[in-house]
Amino acid sequence: MAAPIRHKYSEQVIHGVLFLCGALSILTTLGIVAVLLVETFAFFREVSVIDFLTDTQWTPLFADKHFGILPLISGTVLTAGIAIVVALPIGLVSALYLSEYASGRLRSVIKPVLEILAGIPTVVYGYFALLFITPLLQQVIPTLSGFNALAPGIVIGVMIIPMVSSLSEDAMFAVPQSLREGAYALGSSKLQVALKVVVPAALSGIAASILLGISRAIGETMILAIAAGQQPRLTLNPLVPIETMTAYIVQVSLGDTPTGTLEYRTIFAVGMMLFLSTLMLNMISMWLRQRYQEREA
Amino acid sequence: MRLEAGALSRMLLRRQVAEVGFRAVAVAALLVALGSLVALLLDAFVDGAGRLSWQFLTSFPSRHPEQAGILAALVGSVALILLTAVFALPIGVGAAVYLEEYEGRTWWARVIEVNIANLAGVPSIVYGLLGLELFVRALHLERSLLAGALTMALLVLPIIIIASREALRTVPNSIREASCALGATQWQTIWHQVLPMAFPGILTGSILAFSRAIGEAAPLITIGALTYVAFLPDGLLSPFTALPIQIFNWVSRPQPGFHVNAAAAIIVLLVVLLLLNAAAVYLRHRYQRRVQL
Numbered sequence: 001m002a003a004p005i006r007h008k009y010s011e012q013v014i015h016g017v018l019f020l021c022g023a024l025s026i027l028t029t030l031g032i033v034a035v036l037l038v039e040t041f042a043f044f045r046e047v048s049v050i051d052f053l054t055d056t057q058w059t060p061l062f063a064d065k066h067f068g069i070l071p072l073i074s075g076t077v078l079t080a081g082i083a084i085v086v087a088l089p090i091g092l093v094s095a096l097y098l099s100e101y102a103s104g105r106l107r108s109v110i111k112p113v114l115e116i117l118a119g120i121p122t123v124v125y126g127y128f129a130l131l132f133i134t135p136l137l138q139q140v141i142p143t144l145s146g147f148n149a150l151a152p153g154i155v156i157g158v159m160i161i162p163m164v165s166s167l168s169e170d171a172m173f174a175v176p177q178s179l180r181e182g183a184y185a186l187g188s189s190k191l192q193v194a195l196k197v198v199v200p201a202a203l204s205g206i207a208a209s210i211l212l213g214i215s216r217a218i219g220e221t222m223i224l225a226i227a228a229g230q231q232p233r234l235t236l237n238p239l240v241p242i243e244t245m246t247a248y249i250v251q252v253s254l255g256d257t258p259t260g261t262l263e264y265r266t267i268f269a270v271g272m273m274l275f276l277s278t279l280m281l282n283m284i285s286m287w288l289r290q291r292y293q294e295r296e297a
Numbered sequence: 298m299r300l301e302a303g304a305l306s307r308m309l310l311r312r313q314v315a316e317v318g319f320r321a322v323a324v325a326a327l328l329v330a331l332g333s334l335v336a337l338l339l340d341a342f343v344d345g346a347g348r349l350s351w352q353f354l355t356s357f358p359s360r361h362p363e364q365a366g367i368l369a370a371l372v373g374s375v376a377l378i379l380l381t382a383v384f385a386l387p388i389g390v391g392a393a394v395y396l397e398e399y400e401g402r403t404w405w406a407r408v409i410e411v412n413i414a415n416l417a418g419v420p421s422i423v424y425g426l427l428g429l430e431l432f433v434r435a436l437h438l439e440r441s442l443l444a445g446a447l448t449m450a451l452l453v454l455p456i457i458i459i460a461s462r463e464a465l466r467t468v469p470n471s472i473r474e475a476s477c478a479l480g481a482t483q484w485q486t487i488w489h490q491v492l493p494m495a496f497p498g499i500l501t502g503s504i505l506a507f508s509r510a511i512g513e514a515a516p517l518i519t520i521g522a523l524t525y526v527a528f529l530p531d532g533l534l535s536p537f538t539a540l541p542i543q544i545f546n547w548v549s550r551p552q553p554g555f556h557v558n559a560a561a562a563i564i565v566l567l568v569v570l571l572l573l574n575a576a577a578v579y580l581r582h583r584y585q586r587r588v589q590l
Contacts, residue, residue, distance in 0.1 A: 031427055
């Protein structure tokens with residue numbers, strides 16, 4: 001009877017090891033939160049939270065130091081806003097077309113091709129934004145500076161099109177066929193069915209895809225580090241250089257800021273802000289997605 | 298309901314115009330998306346193809362753009378991704394097996410699941426901050442290949458877990474039941490039956506996860522990977538650079554000569570990604586056939 005007992009023990013050991021693998025994800029989350037909290041608290045011992053949230057200048061690396069995160073937030077909101085203005089109409093219209101109009105064969109070709117957009121490294125997009133889109137835009141807008149919010153915003157928009165379209169299409173595809181048939185029976189045209197039945201029924205999924213797209217745009221780093229300039233300024237003018245939260249972290253990481261200084265801690269305070277905003281958007285997005293998936297089941 | 302013949306035909310005409318209009322708008326939207334892709338690829342290719350040469354692939358970076366090459370970055374990227382796979386693959390598959398095969402619908406499995414979904418949405422640069430504090434500072438790994446690979450492993454872990462779970466779910470339950478009925482333990486069933494069947498799916502998902510990691514620059518810059526490296530990594534604790542960092546470095550310089558180098562390096566990076574993706578497709582086909590036999 002030795003074998004079954006040995007099996008029993010080894011099974012328990014394996015179970016334990018696999019449990020640790022699963023628990024590692026929890027530890028990663030705890031690690032992120034702990035790291036951000038510890039350094040952020042150290043930061044706020046020297047800088048007041050009020051200054052951080054209301055000062056309109058961000059100059060931690062200058063002699064005259066100001067720690068107002070508003071310029072970084074305005075840069076982030078501006079580029080993410082431009083991105084979503086690009087991705088939303090294109091993503092939604094293509095989702096609606098692929099879900100309601102396109103044949104199965106066409107869909108099976110276009111979807112993977114669209115997904116290539118999401119798989120291209122972001123430094124490549126950065127190159128594209130700085131050396132292709134910006135010069136192109138300068139032909140139309142002569143006042144556009146070499147570094148600006150507009151070009152990287154547009155390029156991030158192109159990058160998140162597949163996320164918006166793929167998630168929205170899933171939601172549209174999940175709308176029960178009976179709803180469409182009911183609308184057709186009442187004499188609706190195809191477009192009326194698409195816009196007045198499918199879109200409203202898939203609204204929670206569509207909203208989820210938009211929030212996820214915004215979250216990705218907020219967290220995007222390299223495109224902005226390359227093409228947006230590194231000048232934190234409180235503006236919503238897309239034609240001038242700006243700096244985002246993510247690009248600031250890159251800027252400090254590239255310099256030789258000594259660890260443990262106040263300047264060093266700023267990247268964790270900014271990272272905390274970034275983490276909290278994307279976490280919130282992701283959670284709402286997940287919750288919305290679950291709603292339509294439950295209804296479907 | 299009474300409707301004049303004229304009014305009806307006008308309404309039908311309006312509908313037809315709207316239908317044609319929507320199709321046109323939709324095709325235009327798709328063309329913008331696909332056109333951007335084509336423009337991006339063409340732009341890099343036109344700018345960089347002339348710079349590609351054996352000398353470019355086998356030289357170290359230099360202050361003179363025409364002498365500079367990507368050897369250190371290419372070797373660094375390959376070493377980094379192999380090392381990342383060594384850490385992330387067993388742990389990711391282990392976590393997926395735990396969630397799919399051991400935990401059913403318990404609250405604990407649900408907590409891990411939601412957590413993994415959230416981790417998949419955390420911006421990559423935040424992983425860089427974690428790696429900086431945990432691996433570089435707390436564990437004193439400095440700006441090493443090992444610190445980079447561990448950071449990347451944490452970054453791709455959620456994607457590998459999600460892909461592996463999907464692959465495990467495609468294995469029919471009858472296989473598990475048959476194996477258990479013959480007296481195999483749960484682990485024996487998983488190791489000899491379930492994992493081999495799920496293997497193509499796991500591999501495909503994992504290769505796609507690593508191809509994402511190979512393009513990542515932000516977390517590596519945050520942990521302090523160097524932007525100018527004129528030597529090859531000679532061990533786990535060696536400083537290193539990677540292709541995306543080299544590209545970033547060259548794009549950020551004002552001289553056009555370096556921009557050409559960046560474009561050429563982009564072509565190399567895209568070719569590496571293409572090869573990885575082709576490998577994923579090939580492996581999936583090859584092993585699927587074998588499992589079905």
